[in-house]
Amino acid sequence: MHFGYMVFYYAFTFAPLIILVIFSFNDSARVGLPFKAFTLKWYAEVLSDPTILSAIANSLLVGAVVTLLSTPGGTAAAFVLVRHQSFVGRKAFNTLVLIPMVIPPVIVGISLLTFFHAIGLELSLVTVILAHTLIALPFSLLVMVARLIGFDRSLEEAAMDLGADELTTFLKVTLPLIFPGLLAAAILAFTISFGEVAVAFFTIGYQPTLPVYIFGQVRLPTRLPVLTAVSALALSFSALLVVASEITRRIREKK
Amino acid sequence: MVIDVELRGVTKRFADIVAVDNVSIQILKGEFFSLLGPSGCGKTTTLRTIAGFEDPSEGEVFISGQSMAGVPPFKRPTNMVFQHLALFPHLSVEENVAFGLKVKRLAKQEIRQRASKFLEIVRLSGLEKRKISQLSGGQQQRVAIARALVTEPTVLLLDEPLGPLDLRLRLEMQEELKRIQREVGTTFVYVTHDQTEALSLSNRVAVMISGRIEQVGTPLEVYEKPRNHSVAEFMGETNMLGGRYLDGAVEIDGLSVRVTSQASKGTDIIFSIRSEKISIGKTLSGPDNVFKGTVRGVTYRGSDSVYDVQLSERIIIKVRSTNLALESIYRVGDEVFVGWDIDKALLISSLR
Amino acid sequence: MRDKFLQFFRRKVQLRIFSGLSFSLSWFLLFLIVPTAVIFLYSFWRQEYISIIPQFTIDNYAQFLANPIHIPLFLRSLVISAAVTMGSIGLAYPAAYFLAFRVRKYKIPLLLALMGPFWTSYLLIVYAWKIILGYDGILNSLLLNLRLVEQPADLLLYSPFAVIITLIHIWSPWLVFPLYASLEKMDKSLLEAAMDLGATPTQAFLRVTLPLTWPGLVVAVLFVFIPTVGEFVTPALVGGPQGYMYGNLIENYFHLGFNWPLGSSLAFIMLAVVMVMTLLLLRAVGPDKVMESL
Numbered sequence: 001m002h003f004g005y006m007v008f009y010y011a012f013t014f015a016p017l018i019i020l021v022i023f024s025f026n027d028s029a030r031v032g033l034p035f036k037a038f039t040l041k042w043y044a045e046v047l048s049d050p051t052i053l054s055a056i057a058n059s060l061l062v063g064a065v066v067t068l069l070s071t072p073g074g075t076a077a078a079f080v081l082v083r084h085q086s087f088v089g090r091k092a093f094n095t096l097v098l099i100p101m102v103i104p105p106v107i108v109g110i111s112l113l114t115f116f117h118a119i120g121l122e123l124s125l126v127t128v129i130l131a132h133t134l135i136a137l138p139f140s141l142l143v144m145v146a147r148l149i150g151f152d153r154s155l156e157e158a159a160m161d162l163g164a165d166e167l168t169t170f171l172k173v174t175l176p177l178i179f180p181g182l183l184a185a186a187i188l189a190f191t192i193s194f195g196e197v198a199v200a201f202f203t204i205g206y207q208p209t210l211p212v213y214i215f216g217q218v219r220l221p222t223r224l225p226v227l228t229a230v231s232a233l234a235l236s237f238s239a240l241l242v243v244a245s246e247i248t249r250r251i252r253e254k255k
Numbered sequence: 256m257v258i259d260v261e262l263r264g265v266t267k268r269f270a271d272i273v274a275v276d277n278v279s280i281q282i283l284k285g286e287f288f289s290l291l292g293p294s295g296c297g298k299t300t301t302l303r304t305i306a307g308f309e310d311p312s313e314g315e316v317f318i319s320g321q322s323m324a325g326v327p328p329f330k331r332p333t334n335m336v337f338q339h340l341a342l343f344p345h346l347s348v349e350e351n352v353a354f355g356l357k358v359k360r361l362a363k364q365e366i367r368q369r370a371s372k373f374l375e376i377v378r379l380s381g382l383e384k385r386k387i388s389q390l391s392g393g394q395q396q397r398v399a400i401a402r403a404l405v406t407e408p409t410v411l412l413l414d415e416p417l418g419p420l421d422l423r424l425r426l427e428m429q430e431e432l433k434r435i436q437r438e439v440g441t442t443f444v445y446v447t448h449d450q451t452e453a454l455s456l457s458n459r460v461a462v463m464i465s466g467r468i469e470q471v472g473t474p475l476e477v478y479e480k481p482r483n484h485s486v487a488e489f490m491g492e493t494n495m496l497g498g499r500y501l502d503g504a505v506e507i508d509g510l511s512v513r514v515t516s517q518a519s520k521g522t523d524i525i526f527s528i529r530s531e532k533i534s535i536g537k538t539l540s541g542p543d544n545v546f547k548g549t550v551r552g553v554t555y556r557g558s559d560s561v562y563d564v565q566l567s568e569r570i571i572i573k574v575r576s577t578n579l580a581l582e583s584i585y586r587v588g589d590e591v592f593v594g595w596d597i598d599k600a601l602l603i604s605s606l607r
Numbered sequence: 608m609r610d611k612f613l614q615f616f617r618r619k620v621q622l623r624i625f626s627g628l629s630f631s632l633s634w635f636l637l638f639l640i641v642p643t644a645v646i647f648l649y650s651f652w653r654q655e656y657i658s659i660i661p662q663f664t665i666d667n668y669a670q671f672l673a674n675p676i677h678i679p680l681f682l683r684s685l686v687i688s689a690a691v692t693m694g695s696i697g698l699a700y701p702a703a704y705f706l707a708f709r710v711r712k713y714k715i716p717l718l719l720a721l722m723g724p725f726w727t728s729y730l731l732i733v734y735a736w737k738i739i740l741g742y743d744g745i746l747n748s749l750l751l752n753l754r755l756v757e758q759p760a761d762l763l764l765y766s767p768f769a770v771i772i773t774l775i776h777i778w779s780p781w782l783v784f785p786l787y788a789s790l791e792k793m794d795k796s797l798l799e800a801a802m803d804l805g806a807t808p809t810q811a812f813l814r815v816t817l818p819l820t821w822p823g824l825v826v827a828v829l830f831v832f833i834p835t836v837g838e839f840v841t842p843a844l845v846g847g848p849q850g851y852m853y854g855n856l857i858e859n860y861f862h863l864g865f866n867w868p869l870g871s872s873l874a875f876i877m878l879a880v881v882m883v884m885t886l887l888l889l890r891a892v893g894p895d896k897v898m899e900s901l
C-alpha cells in the first residue's frame with residue numbers, strides 16, 4: 001500500500017514541474033498537445049529578450065543583497081537565542097520571528113507599500129530588497145538556530161583556554177565550523193528572495209524581478225512559450241541550489 | 256615548597272544552587288592533585304573556576320601567587336583537557352597541537368619543533384597529518400593532552416578525560432598520564448569520580464562532596480583515615496556501626512564489639528570498618544572481635560567475593576575476601592565466623 | 608585597543624544580547640511593526656481622488672459590513688484555506704508517515720527530492736498548473752486528442768477547484784518536513800508497547816502517533832492556513848471570477864480601485880482574525896515548541 005501511495009504522491013508533486021520542462025522544448029506557439037517537435041528556439045528567444053534578461057539580473061541582484069543582509073543578521077540573533085536561554089523579551093522576540101513567516105504576504109506587501117509611500121521612499125529595487133530581507137531573515141535565523149544548537153561550545157572554551165581571545169576564537173574555530181551552516185542559510189535566503197512574487201509585486205518600481213515579470217506577462221497567450229522556457233530555466237536553477245546546499249550539508253557531516 | 260594554585264574561600268552559585276561551597280585548597284608545584292567526588296559534587300565547576308570559565312561568586316583563585324580575578328581564560332597559565340576532549344574537528348592532529356602556539360604568534364620553525372616534541376612525548380609521531388575523526392579514542396586522548404601541554408602551562412587541568420574509554424584502555428592511559436607527568440613535571444589537577452583512579456595516580460587527593468572539600472591528603476590518608484562519616488562512606492566499601500560506648504566496647508543489637516576509643520563512657524559513637532579488613536572463615540581465632548554469623552548474600556567478582564553476613568537480627572556486614580581456593584568460597588546459608596582487630600575499626604564521630 | 612574593546616564586551620552581557628539582536632529587531636520593528644501600524648492608521652482615514660485625508664472615520668469598517676461582496680469573499684477565502692490546509696495535511700501526512708516508518712531504501716534522496724518544489728518559486732508552480740489546466744492547456748489538449756471531450760472543458764481552470772489543487776500542490780511538500788521530523792523523533796518502541804498492550808495498529812496510530820505529532824500539525828495549520836487566507840497570486844492566475852479570494856479584493860483596492868484606506872481596513876480585519884487564531888494556536892503549543900518543530 002505504501003508503495004502505491006508514494007508513487008502517486010511523487011507523481012503529483014513532480015509531474016507539473018516535469019511537464020513544464022518538457023513543453024518548454026515544444027516547437028509550437030501553443031503550450032499544449034500535440035508535442036510537435038523538439039526545439040531550443042524558446043530558449044534562444046529568452047536569451048535575446050532584453051526585458052527578460054534584465055528581470056533575471058534584477059532578481060539576482062536583489063537575491064544577492066538580501067542574502068548578504070539576512071545571513072549575518074539572522075546568524076547574530078541565532079547566537080543570542082541559542083546562548084542566552086533567558087533574557088527579557090525573549091518570548092516577544094520569538095513571536096516577532098514567527099510573524100513574517102505566517103502573516104499573509106498581501107498584508108506585508110500593502111503595509112510596506114503604504115509605509116514607503118508615507119515616508120516618501122520611491123519604489124525601486126531598494127524597496128524590494130528591504131521587503132525581501134524581512135521575509136528571508138526568519139528563515140536564516142531558524143536555520144542557524146538549528147545548526148548552533150548542535151555546536152559543541154567546549155571547542156570554543158578549548159581555544160580560549162589555549163590562549164585565543166574571543167575574536168581569534170570566533171575566526172579560527174567558530175566560523176570554520178559553522179561555515180557550512182552559513183552557506184545553507186545563505187542559499188535558502190537567496191532562494192526565497194529569488195522566487196518571491198507577492199510582496200515584490202507591491203514594493204517593486206519600474207524594474208521588475210523575474211517572478212513579477214512572469215506574473216505580469218502570463219495574461220498574454222503569445223508570451224506563454226517564452227515564459228515556459230524561462231520558468232524551466234528558473235526551475236533548473238533552484239534544483240541546482242538544492243543540490244549545492246545538500247553538498248554543503250554532506251561536507252559538514254563528514255567532519 | 257612552591258604553591259602553584261590556591262583557592263581561597265571560593266564559592267560558586269548558579270541561581271539558588273550552591274555548586275562550590277567555600278573551597279580553600281593549595282596545590283603544590285609539580286604535584287599530581289586529584290579532586291575526587293561523586294558526580295554533581297562541584298568538582299568540575301571548581302576546575303572551571305581555576306581555568307577561568309566560571310567566575311567565583313565569592314573568594315579568589317591565585318595562580319603562582321597572582322590573583323586571577325577578572326583574568327579571562329586565554330590569559331591564564333592553565334590549560335585544560337576537556338571531558339569530551341573538544342578537539343577541533345576541522346584541523347589535523349598537528350594543527351590541533353599547534354593551535355595554542357599559533358595564537359601566541361610564535362615563529363613557524365618553533366611551532367613545528369615544539370609540536371613534534373610533544374607529539375613524541377605522547378607517542379603520536381607519524382600521525383601529524385591525520386584528521387581527528389581518523390583516530391582511535393586513546394589516540395584522541397593523547398592529542399588532547401599534547402595540545403594542552405605544548406604551550407607549557409603552569410598547571411594542566413584534566414576533567415575526567417578517561418571517562419569514555421573502556422577499562423583496558425583506561426588503565427593504559429593512567430600509566431601514560433603518570434609517565435607524561437613525570438617527564439614534563441607540570442602540575443596536574445585531575446577531576447574524577449573514580450576513586451581507584453584518583454588513589455593510584457595522585458600525590459594528594461581532595462575529597463569533595465556536595466560542593467565542600469571534606470578532606471585533603473595523600474591517597475593513604477584519605478583511604479585509611481577518613482576524617483568524617485561522608486568520606487568514609489564515599490571511599491571504598493565500608494560498614495558503619497554505631498552504639499553506646501561502655502568500657503572499651505560498644506553495645507550494638509546485643510553484640511559487644513571491642514574498640515579502641517578515647518570516647519568518654521556513656522556516649523554514642525559511630526565507627527567504620529572496611530569490608531576488606533574483616534576476616535572470614537569456617538573457624539576463626541586471633542582477631543580481637545570474632546562473631547558467628549550466616550551468609551545471606553554472595554557477590555562473586557572473580558578475584559574476590561563480597562559476602563553479606565548477618566551477625567544479629569539487625570546487623571548485616573559486608574566482608575570482602577580473596578578467593579584463594581574453591582573451598583574458601585562460601586554460599587548463602589553457610590555458617591561462618593567473621594572477625595577483626597580493634598585497630599582496624601575507625602572512630603568516625605561521637606554523637607552527643 | 609582590541610583588548611579594551613573585547614574586555615568591554617565581555618563585561619556587558621546585556622549589550623552582547625542587544626547587539627546580536629539589533630539587526631533583526633530593527634528590521635522587524637521598522638518593516639513589520641511600523642508599517643502595520645501605518646495601515647492601521649490609514650484604515651481610519653479616507654481617500655478623495657488621489658489624496659488621503661487624515662480625518663478619523665470608521666466608514667471603512669462600516670463599508671466592510673455594508674458592501675455585499677466583502678463578507679462572502681472573506682468567508683470563501685476561509686473555506687478555500689481550510690480545504691487547502693486539510694488537503695495538504697491529508698496528502699503530506701501519509702507521505703511523511705511512510706517515509707518515517709515504511710520506506711527503507713532511498714529514504715534520504717526521497718526526502719531531498721521534496722526540497723525541489725519547496726525551493727522552487729511558488730509562482731512557477733502556479734504557472735505550471737496554469738499551462739496544464741488552461742483552456743488551451745495541456746490537459747484539455749490531451750482530452751481533445753483522445754476524443755474524450757468535444758469542446759475544451761472550462762471547469763478545470765478558473766475555478767476554486769484549480770486554486771485549491773494548486774495551493775495543495777504548493778504546500779504539501781512543505782509540510783512533509785515538519786511532520787516527518789516529529790514522526791521520526793517519536794520513540795518507535797512506544798508503538799510496540801501500545802500493540803503489546805493490545806492496541807490494534809489503527810488504535811496505536813490514533814492514540815499514540817497522532818497525539819505525539821500534534822505540534823507538527825499545529826505548525827502545519829499555522830504555516831498553511833494563515834498565509835493562504837490572504838492569497839491573491841494563485842487566484843489571479845488560475846482562479847477566475849469563481850475562484851477570486853479576499854486577497855484579490857485588497858490588491859484591487861491598492862492598485863486598480865485606488866482606495867488605500869478601505870484596502871487597509873480590509874487587510875486589518877483579516878490581520879486581526881489571523882492574529883487571534885495564531886495567538887490561540889501558539890498558546891496551545893508554545894512558541895518555543897513551534898520553533899523546535901520547524
